[in-house]
Amino acid sequence: MSSKKELRVKVCKLNIDLQRYGLVAWTAGNVSERMSDGKRFMIKPSGVSYEDLKPSQMIICDLDGNVLEGELSPSSDTHTHAYIYRHMKDVGGVVHTHSNYAAAWSAVHSAIPCALTAMADEFGGEIPLGPFALIGNDAIGKGVVETLTGHRSSAVIMKNHGVFSIGKDATAAVKSAVMCEDVAKTTWIAKSLGTLQLIDQESVDKLFDRYQNIYGQRGK
Amino acid sequence: MSSKKELRVKVCKLNIDLQRYGLVAWTAGNVSERMSDGKRFMIKPSGVSYEDLKPSQMIICDLDGNVLEGELSPSSDTHTHAYIYRHMKDVGGVVHTHSNYAAAWSAVHSAIPCALTAMADEFGGEIPLGPFALIGNDAIGKGVVETLTGHRSSAVIMKNHGVFSIGKDATAAVKSAVMCEDVAKTTWIAKSLGTLQLIDQESVDKLFDRYQNIYGQRGK
Amino acid sequence: MSSKKELRVKVCKLNIDLQRYGLVAWTAGNVSERMSDGKRFMIKPSGVSYEDLKPSQMIICDLDGNVLEGELSPSSDTHTHAYIYRHMKDVGGVVHTHSNYAAAWSAVHSAIPCALTAMADEFGGEIPLGPFALIGNDAIGKGVVETLTGHRSSAVIMKNHGVFSIGKDATAAVKSAVMCEDVAKTTWIAKSLGTLQLIDQESVDKLFDRYQNIYGQRGK
Amino acid sequence: MSSKKELRVKVCKLNIDLQRYGLVAWTAGNVSERMSDGKRFMIKPSGVSYEDLKPSQMIICDLDGNVLEGELSPSSDTHTHAYIYRHMKDVGGVVHTHSNYAAAWSAVHSAIPCALTAMADEFGGEIPLGPFALIGNDAIGKGVVETLTGHRSSAVIMKNHGVFSIGKDATAAVKSAVMCEDVAKTTWIAKSLGTLQLIDQESVDKLFDRYQNIYGQRGK
Secondary structure (H helix, E strand, O other): OOOHHHHHHHHHHHHHHHHHOOOOOOOOOEEEEEOOOOOEEEEOEOOOOHHHOOHHHOEEEEOOOOEEEOOOOEOOOHHHHHHHHHHOOOOOEEEEEOOHHHHHHHHOOOOEOOOOHHHHHHHOOOEOEEOOOOOOOOHHHHHHHHHHOOOOOOEEEEOOOEEEEEEOOHHHHHHHHHHHHHHHHHHHHHHHHOOOOOOOHHHHHHHHHHHHHHOOOOOO | OOOHHHHHHHHHHHHHHHHHOOOOOOOOOEEEEEOOOOOEEEEOEOOOOOOOOOHHHOEEEEOOOOEEEOOOOEOOOHHHHHHHHHHOOOOOEEEEEOOHHHHHHHHOOOOEOOOOHHHHHHHOOOEOEEOOOOOOOOHHHHHHHHHHOOOOOOEEEEOOOEEEEEEOOHHHHHHHHHHHHHHHHHHHHHHHHOOOOOOOHHHHHHHHHHHHHHOOOOOO | OOOHHHHHHHHHHHHHHHHHOOOOOOOOOEEEEEOOOOOEEEEOEOOOOOOOOOHHHOEEEEOOOOEEEOOOOEOOOHHHHHHHHHHOOOOOEEEEEOOHHHHHHHHOOOOEOOOOHHHHHHHOOOEOEEOOOOOOOOHHHHHHHHHHOOOOOOEEEEOOOEEEEEEOOHHHHHHHHHHHHHHHHHHHHHHHHOOOOOOOHHHHHHHHHHHHHHOOOOOO | OOOHHHHHHHHHHHHHHHHHOOOOOOOOOEEEEEOOOOOEEEEOEOOOOOOOOOHHHOEEEEOOOOEEEOOOOEOOOHHHHHHHHHHOOOOOEEEEEOOHHHHHHHHOOOOEOOOOHHHHHHHOOOEOEEOOOOOOOOHHHHHHHHHHOOOOOOEEEEOOOEEEEEEOOHHHHHHHHHHHHHHHHHHHHHHHHOOOOOOOHHHHHHHHHHHHHHOOOOOO
16 A cells, blocks of 8 residues: 555656556556545646656546545546446556557457467457447447456557556556557467467466466465 | 747747657757747757757747847748738747658648547647648748637648747647647557447537646646 | 686676566576586576576586575476586586567477578578477487487477577576567578578588587687 | 767767658668768668677778778678769769568569659659568679669669669669658558559659759758
8 A cells, every 4th residue: 555645656657657668649548546535536638748757746536536635636437447446446546548459450340359479368368349339328338347357458449549457456457557568469460471370268367277277476 | 928048948848848759850849939028039050960059049939930149051941930920919939850650641742631539639629630731932831820710730741841939938739740740640550450449529528628727736 | 717706797787688688577587507516507596587588696506506696486487497508517507488489480389490590500401300308307408319319409399388499608598588589480481481491401510510619709 | 070079979869760650670771971981981880789789899801892991890781882982983982681571572673653742842853662581792783773773763772682772862862762762651541542543744844853852951
């Protein structure tokens, strides 16, 4: 659990990381994290240059997306983040990007098929395609929640739009967004080389189970 | 309104940003901004390395493209910038690049179709294709102005050439150039994955209207 | 021969280089080097951010993959590295990545054909395709060793997975991983432009022979 | 005319620039410049990491490729550079790369067609395809010289190999290599989008003539 001040630094850095990882253009994209009381989350302001983004500008909202603290307008995707936190109790972090390769799959209305062990590890199979939805009400949030609830994947590509990813905290959701773009790219290259050779379901299951339980440092 | 000195810093930095954003090779590309009297604009010199570009080298021209202040020769596209400022009173900034993905669409004589919500937001639909025109007289400027006048898009791809983008100031025009390349890339990736699923016109209209009026910080 | 302290610095730097060369996403990828007694090797820990990776965190294992020194869990690919060192006496360095272009060839179950002199120089012909194998036992190591034993190539792409490369030390194995991705990219671009024109075997043989014996500084 | 010391700094920096511009992997690629007496040239050593390259390591050769000054072995392409300087009196700089997009065109044995005004400006039309030739004697140099003599283009792509570019000095040859890769990339993207729309010869001629005589700062 981070103090509010530490969380400002963390959420600001992870937003800037979206640019560092090449997932966003100009001011697009946003990262949020649920606060320790479970009832609020912190998100970046709307339309501020990543060069100028500062921890003090991070905005605290309730789970209806109302601003509780912050001088600037919150990300235009704030209501979608709020909807996700409201309906998925275990989600502690949410990320949204228009990263090029993942968004491209969404623009042809195709889920990303699983032909890579790294994808089986991280997403447990394909990355699903969510519905087309306009910004401005609960439609995008609803589409994300309906697609990801009960699904192994921590990322969804929304039709003609881009990626929403979730995780136990903001770092995990950023990891999901980074890995989603990475496998979206490799799978696209592969598809242009020939026929994708999908991994059989039994192997996918084994890989996912192992990675979720063994990879990395214990207790982290 | 910036002082002349501040404007030199701004225009120089935005030109260098073209390289930072990966939109230009070698010394190609240029950014200008209309000065506060409306009758002059500031542009970068021709053929100077981005590493060596300094605010003091920025050149001030009248709206016929004549140099008023500056020791170096102005950008070879100066007359096109001048033509645009002369014929589009609301334009305060102009950018020109040969950015790879946008230029590629222009080399097959195709507008960039709208299959991404980010593109509907920013450009209000497709990015139009302008005519083939040679440098050296008003032909390019005329092609840009005729294509963009009355069009929602702030960017045009000129046949076999590259991008011209406009905005209320140079920053807005650079944003347009960055977003144009970003959607040109994603749409290209998508096209090589399968059949592009275009966004219906009603949704495009709603997205454009909302983004132009709501996104970002009020008063900016 | 490096001291243990120098080797920690070297192995840590080469792991970070994987990120610098664009071969890995997030914490994926790993580099190891056999120690001077021939009976141990040094590898990075599992799941640690490249930003945070330090020489002191490098882990020393025996050739069965048991940890001899180190506080963190070793790379999840440690047993594959151990298998390779155990079965290929001349190998002094091992690298594993999921680099995008090479992994893409593996996802369509195709070796990378040799249409570039740089590839003939470095790999002596095509980069071979290894079997599909799950992590968790000796299957991957066995697939790597069986594919590379007696083969000119220092890199193998494992089906639906990514690259394993070997060398006389870790630097040579990193070079192989870098060159593998570079030729995988160029060959992919070429394939999408038209029919790959392969280099005839006699020329491939001459190029490989010359490069292995003449290129670079003598005695290095 | 640069002093020998200044030339060491210039040639070293331009070699490192190849990496900065993304034209080379590992230690591949090389830049040389003819010295002011016309009878010698300076080139980088073979197989030294770009991170470690220093002005003092630059090597001076006569026009037969014999080393006159320098402790290290010269670039393995030294004899090709020498051949070019010997046979093309106006050439003051030579660059060689395996840059990905240009090399890909060479791997399908295709010249790069001219569908971009920037390409007409810089190369006066298509970038020609040179013969397949093995390293180790005069074959590559002969292929470069025969292809570029009397040709407008300052760059040639050699079959299954990569780019050689020439210029009045090393900076001009590096510019040619950078622009060659840039147009090779854009033209590849375009080709995968649809049918390339070539620029008519009369327009190509006008663009080339104008750019060679007007662009940039006079006297530079």
